[in-house]
Amino acid sequence: MTLDTTTRTGLHLAGVTLRLGDGDDTVTALDEVSLTVAPGELVAVVGPSGAGKSSLLAVAGGLTVPDEGSNTVDGNDLAAMKPAARTAYRRQHIGFVFQSGNLIPALTAIDQLRLIHHLHRRRAEPREAEQRLADVGMAGKAHRRPHQLSGGERQRVGIARALMGGPSLLLADEPTAALDRARSHEVVELLARETRRAGVATVMVTHDTDVLRHCDRVVEMVDGKLSG
Amino acid sequence: MFLALRELRFARSRFALMAAVVALIAVLMVLLSGLSSGLVNDGVSGLRRLPVTAFAFADGTRADGAFSRSVIDSGQVEAWRGQPGVEAAEPFGNTLVNAHSGAGAPIDLALFGVRPGSFLDPVPAGGTRLGGEDGIVVSSTLLDAGLRLGDTVTVDRLGVELTVVGATADQRTFGHVDVAYLPLDTWRRIHNAADGEATAVAIKARAGAAPDLAAGDAAAGTTSMTLADAFATSPGYTAETSTLTLIQVFLYAISALVVGAFFTVWTIHRTHELAVLRAIGASRAYLLRDGLAQALLILVAACGTGVLAGVGVGALVADGDVPFALETPAVLTAAGLLITLGLLGAATAIVRIAAVNPLAALGAQR
Ligand SMILES: Nc1ncnc2c1ncn2[C@@H]1O[C@H](COP(=O)(O)OP(=O)(O)OP(=O)(O)O)[C@@H](O)[C@H]1O
Ligand SMILES: [Mg+2]
Numbered sequence: 398m399t400l401d402t403t404t405r406t407g408l409h410l411a412g413v414t415l416r417l418g419d420g421d422d423t424v425t426a427l428d429e430v431s432l433t434v435a436p437g438e439l440v441a442v443v444g445p446s447g448a449g450k451s452s453l454l455a456v457a458g459g460l461t462v463p464d465e466g467s468n469t470v471d472g473n474d475l476a477a478m479k480p481a482a483r484t485a486y487r488r489q490h491i492g493f494v495f496q497s498g499n500l501i502p503a504l505t506a507i508d509q510l511r512l513i514h515h516l517h518r519r520r521a522e523p524r525e526a527e528q529r530l531a532d533v534g535m536a537g538k539a540h541r542r543p544h545q546l547s548g549g550e551r552q553r554v555g556i557a558r559a560l561m562g563g564p565s566l567l568l569a570d571e572p573t574a575a576l577d578r579a580r581s582h583e584v585v586e587l588l589a590r591e592t593r594r595a596g597v598a599t600v601m602v603t604h605d606t607d608v609l610r611h612c613d614r615v616v617e618m619v620d621g622k623l624s625g
Numbered sequence: 626m627f628l629a630l631r632e633l634r635f636a637r638s639r640f641a642l643m644a645a646v647v648a649l650i651a652v653l654m655v656l657l658s659g660l661s662s663g664l665v666n667d668g669v670s671g672l673r674r675l676p677v678t679a680f681a682f683a684d685g686t687r688a689d690g691a692f693s694r695s696v697i698d699s700g701q702v703e704a705w706r707g708q709p710g711v712e713a714a715e716p717f718g719n720t721l722v723n724a725h726s727g728a729g730a731p732i733d734l735a736l737f738g739v740r741p742g743s744f745l746d747p748v749p750a751g752g753t754r755l756g757g758e759d760g761i762v763v764s765s766t767l768l769d770a771g772l773r774l775g776d777t778v779t780v781d782r783l784g785v786e787l788t789v790v791g792a793t794a795d796q797r798t799f800g801h802v803d804v805a806y807l808p809l810d811t812w813r814r815i816h817n818a819a820d821g822e823a824t825a826v827a828i829k830a831r832a833g834a835a836p837d838l839a840a841g842d843a844a845a846g847t848t849s850m851t852l853a854d855a856f857a858t859s860p861g862y863t864a865e866t867s868t869l870t871l872i873q874v875f876l877y878a879i880s881a882l883v884v885g886a887f888f889t890v891w892t893i894h895r896t897h898e899l900a901v902l903r904a905i906g907a908s909r910a911y912l913l914r915d916g917l918a919q920a921l922l923i924l925v926a927a928c929g930t931g932v933l934a935g936v937g938v939g940a941l942v943a944d945g946d947v948p949f950a951l952e953t954p955a956v957l958t959a960a961g962l963l964i965t966l967g968l969l970g971a972a973t974a975i976v977r978i979a980a981v982n983p984l985a986a987l988g989a990q991r
Contacts, residue, residue, distance in 0.1 A: 454987060460904055460983045460987070461984055484903070484906055485908070487905070488905070488906025488907070488908075491906075492905075493905055495986055499897070499898075499986060502635065503628070504628075504631055512627060512628065513905070513906075515627040516905070516907050516908075
């Protein structure tokens with residue numbers, strides 16, 4: 398498999414259907430969802446709880462495979478890949494920002510980023526971790542562990558970690574859920590800035606209508622269906 | 626090991642607790658191993674040091690107490706001499722007696738009656754070989770207990786006087802009693818045995834040959850057993866070794882379970898973090914390798930510390946009256962087994978990593 402890293406075409410979801418659960422208990426979490434996100438574009442996904450927003454990110458990021466439809470990132474069909482290849486693709490081309498950071502408790506801020514180098518095995522730019530941490534304004538707290546950081550600081554480190562290696566696709570699931578209003582704005586502004594600067598296709602799920610003005614586009618999800 | 630080392634450091638008090646348990650078990654293991662080797666030495670070093678391939682006892686003799694019950698005659702010795710693959714067959718006398726030293730101190734002796742000049746006749750490290758009727762060559766442990774070359778030892782009731790003419794270089798005991806070699810004729814006098822009678826036929830195989838014991842038994846009318854099997858004839862040997870083995874097996878199991886339980890809790894505790902790691906692209910193999918390396922590291926450190934401490938305690942114990950002998954291969958085997966079984970216990974827990982679903986990283990933190 399050869400991956401095209403020179404021309405970025407962003408995320409293309411086409412007719413994606415995802416059913417969850419088994420037997421009589423199946424839920425159609427995604428119902429023929431189509432979505433295109435261009436490089437450098439920040440798209441917000443809003444909608445009620447249980448609408449399928451996290452499921453959308455799971456399919457887009459190759460954490461799960463849709464029952465129907467296709468999912469391509471920069472022209473690479475994630476659903477067609479073997480699981481190990483999908484894991485490798487996630488590692489190399491997709492960044493995740495989770496709710497409340499989801500940093501590794503044992504690692505300092507800088508080690509959260511260096512871990513990504515380690516997962517890649519091949520040596521990346523030696524100063525990348527330091528640079529990315531400085532980019533999000535966390536250079537001064539590089540040696541603190543997650544429990545020694547505020548929620549907003551944790552999210553900054555989480556964003557820096559997601560940007561390690563220069564991903565094509567950035568997926569954020571309620572990154573501001575645990576933050577106050579001011580902190581939420583800072584974090585989403587940072588996401589928007591990095592999205593444009595690095596030409597990443599970014600999808601952010603949020604309940605926070607306040608931060609939508611930083612986004613290029615807002616789509617709403619209701620009962621597994623998307624309306625923009 | 627990037628993650629493994631940092632997690633060890635981060636959760637050091639938790640890991641230290643488990644490591645302490647494993648280290649204490651390792652200490653116990655070393656002490657038990659020393660006790661076990663010491664008891665085996667005390668029980669059978671006299672037999673083990675005989676240049677004998679097998680013993681043939683009177684027909685139908687059971688293993689426990691064979692040396693005290695069996696009586697064979699010279700015809701049976703002759704029959705064994707004629708067997709293919711047998712280099713030498715010698716009559717061997719064995720009796721436990723109570724005796725007193727010249728100073729009046731009581732001494733228990735395991736008398737080994739051998740024909741002077743035969744392959745059973747020991748070469749002493751000090752003094753002279755068997756020769757005169759009343760000369761005995763004793764285990765080095767008797768010298769440690771205060772007996773001297775030239776001392777007289779009187780066998781109780783019979784009043785037979787024996788003179789210490791030599792001593793072996795090493796410990797030779799049988800059933801926890803010190804061995805004294807003496808001429809077969811003198812043994813017969815003490816044991817009240819007839820001419821030509823002895824306890825068993827001591828058989829030495831030709832180099833590279835393995836005599837057919839069953840055929841020899843049929844020809845000589847005996848029941849034979851290899852030297853190692855004959856260890857069970859030492860009083861208490863089977864009970865002691867099986868008790869110690871049982872304790873050791875339990876300790877291995879406990880250690881593996883403790884390690885397994887710890888890593889089960891640890892892995893479950895890490896489930897969400899592992900899901901995040903999988904989501905951001907860590908492969909199963911990476912996380913499994915990291916987890917196993919962590920377990921190996923902590924096990925090696927804990928066992929290493931425990932073994933060193935055990936050897937230290939053992940050195941103190943060995944100075945006393947307790948039969949205690951630290952043998953490097955036995956200690957290394959115990960440490961190796963502890964580490965291997967611990968790793969196995971940890972592995973059963975760590976394989977859970979493979980089942981962690983990266984999907985769990987999304988949504989609310991569970
Ligand atoms: N593992 C699962 N098995 C069965 N059903 C599931 C599973 N995970 C989610 N669902 C269901 O799929 C639907 C979509 O869930 P999803 O988590 O995508 O919603 P969401 O929009 O992210 O909600 P929230 O805003 O509460 O995070 C819901 O009805 C949910 O109950
Ligand atoms: Mg959700």
